[in-house]
Amino acid sequence: MKITIIGTGYVGLPTGAGLASLGHDVTCVDCVKDTIETLKAGKVTLYEKGLEELLTSGMTSGHLHFTCSIEKEVVRGAQVIIIAVGTPENLRTGEADLSYLFAAVEQVAKKLEGPAVVAIKSTVPVGTGDEVERFIRKTNPRVQAEIISLPEFLREGYAVHDFFHPKRIVVGTQSEKVRSLIREMYAPLSPAPKMLFVSRRSSELIKYASNAFLAMKIHYINEMADLCEAAGANIHEVSRGMGADTRIGSAFLQPGPGYGGSCFPKDTKALLHMARKHGINLSLVRSTILGNEERRKLMAIKILKSVEDIQRPRIAIWGLAFKEGTDDCRESPAIGIIQYIITHSAATVVAYDPKAMQNAHKLLGDSIKYASNKEAAAQGADMLVILTGWDDFISPDLKKLKMIMNTSRIMDLRFTMSLTGSSF
Ligand SMILES: NC(=O)c1ccc[n+]([C@@H]2O[C@H](COP(=O)([O-])OP(=O)(O)OC[C@H]3O[C@@H](n4cnc5c(N)ncnc54)[C@H](O)[C@@H]3O)[C@@H](O)[C@H]2O)c1
Incomplete structure (x- = not known):
């Protein structure tokens, strides 16, 4: 054909x-x-x-x-x-x-x-x-x-x-x-x-309805993660317990720094706009959009709070792409979080991503430092933050990190290591 x-x-x-x-x-x-x-x-x-x-x-x-x-x-x-x-x-x-x-x-x-x-x-x-x-x-x-x-x-x-x-x-x-x-x-x-x-119209809407549903699922589990943290429960256990129910399903139930990429952010907004034009109020989609935008800011504030005792902290970032497996940085939570950090603090950010360095540079320019590998990023850092769930970031050599970093603070927002917001 x-x-x-x-x-x-x-x-x-x-x-x-x-x-x-x-x-x-x-x-x-x-x-x-x-x-x-x-x-x-x-x-x-x-x-x-x-x-x-x-x-x-x-x-x-x-x-x-x-x-x-x-x-x-x-x-x-x-x-x-x-x-x-x-x-x-x-x-x-x-x-x-x-x-x-x-x-x-x-x-x-x-x-x-x-x-x-x-x-x-x-x-x-x-x-x-x-x-x-x-x-x-x-x-x-x-x-x-x-x-x-x-x-x-x-x-x-x-x-x-x-x-x-x-x-x-x-x-x-x-x-x-x-x-x-x-x-x-x-x-x-x-x-x-x-x-x-x-029908053609149903097909057009299936795409938006699917993406918005997945975005809502992500936002929901992120809100549950906040509640777990406040109430002393473990989000992974909660997520596992929820996902075991086939009516819910375990996909898209991992907490993180919010959804990003070239689809969910724009598609949820376009769906909202479309519904408004038809006189329909999509309240769930609206609160998902607002909550997801807020989440980046909250995560950046959390990171800065963890290093507030250091005057000009050096923050290492592992991961710039909006998720693992791609070099796409469009609407990446990592980019949003870094932008917040560098505009609201005196911190120096040193970042590394296995595939997305070039695309990240297009968005962040020389406002941050770029490292040639993950260890180089962590060298001398006061804190390490994991923002993309690349395989390469799973199970890092903690002994080595302890030796090369200034402090032993790690915040793993992708839960690649099951080390959440803790030091080692
Ligand atoms: N990226 C995804 O994961 C994904 C998944 C499902 C659906 N979509 C949808 O698919 C569409 C494409 O997304 P994408 O991520 O591939 O976009 P993209 O920006 O990566 O690619 C679009 C390409 O189209 C080219 N282009 C634009 N106008 C053109 C023209 N008049 N003639 C020839 N080429 C032209 C651009 O140069 C670019 O290379 C979007 O509507 C997106 O929402 C994307």
Whole structure:
């Protein structure tokens, strides 16, 4: 099957490389020239386990191609055109910014000749498919395009794994012909994925409703963690006890510094905005957003309180990415916490992350020091804070840390070591 993917970010690239490995003829398009040049040279532009290998095999087999612009030959003959461009938060209103999506759609509409399925993989508000349909009809009345919703549920850090083992594939279209085509596109996956065919609007909302639910779960367990601390209970025991109930489930019940990343923060806000437009009050989502934002500040204050006896403390940070397995620092709690620390104290921050140093530098610049490894970050530190749950941070050599640090204070906000807010 000939497939075109627009946008080669955290979603588009693993999806494109994955589909190519299933034997499809895939062309990935991105408007950033450097990105395409790097990919054409066989190098990845973002970190995901197994992605580079997948990219190499796709290119070697001749199934995976990259290009910079949506030219006629890119869309000509493509049976499915997948749009995976960003839909970031509009910082003024909180709604999803659809400008990248419509820019891509416009280019497709202008170049498309034959019939094709345009699958919106980007996370978009309910009704966007209808808008895109109207827009394409207006831009190019001759074109026959079937607009479907094909939301993405992959987890950053596990993107390649999740492509091959999706929990479900949601397809929003009423057309039986299109359903068959999408079934065919994923047919080589083994075991066969669970496919859910729903209306386009339901599909668009499933994505937001799922993300907001997971965000709420995280916020809930964080609030429970605060209560445990105040009431003398152990959050891990509470979480274990709750998660044993299959109606609740143990996933997303680990306390931490709050959720982050490129999805939950923006998607919860976009959902709230969407609901407001429809006259619906999503009080749970609203308090989740507020509580999660507050949590970063509370964690930063907690860190500073632990070193208040030291005049100009040196704070070592392990972990900058919003979670382990990725180099993505967008809305990372680590970044927010560090920003609070450096603006509200005289502390020096020395940070290390196995993959996210470059992306963190784009956000923090030279306001902190960057260490070349975890020990170098901890060297001479008055406190060590773990903010991302990388495997490499599990079970550190405590004897060594004691020797190289100034004090023996560790705050493990990811509970990688089961050493919570204690010294050793
Ligand atoms: N990152 C995730 O884990 C994840 C998971 C599920 C869904 N999503 C959703 O998928 C969408 C993409 O997310 P992402 O994290 O991959 O974004 P991203 O920012 O990593 O990548 C988007 C890419 O699209 C490119 N682009 C933008 N406009 C373009 C255009 N007109 N033509 C060609 N390329 C263009 C950008 O250069 C960029 O490389 C978003 O709507 C997001 O909410 C993301």
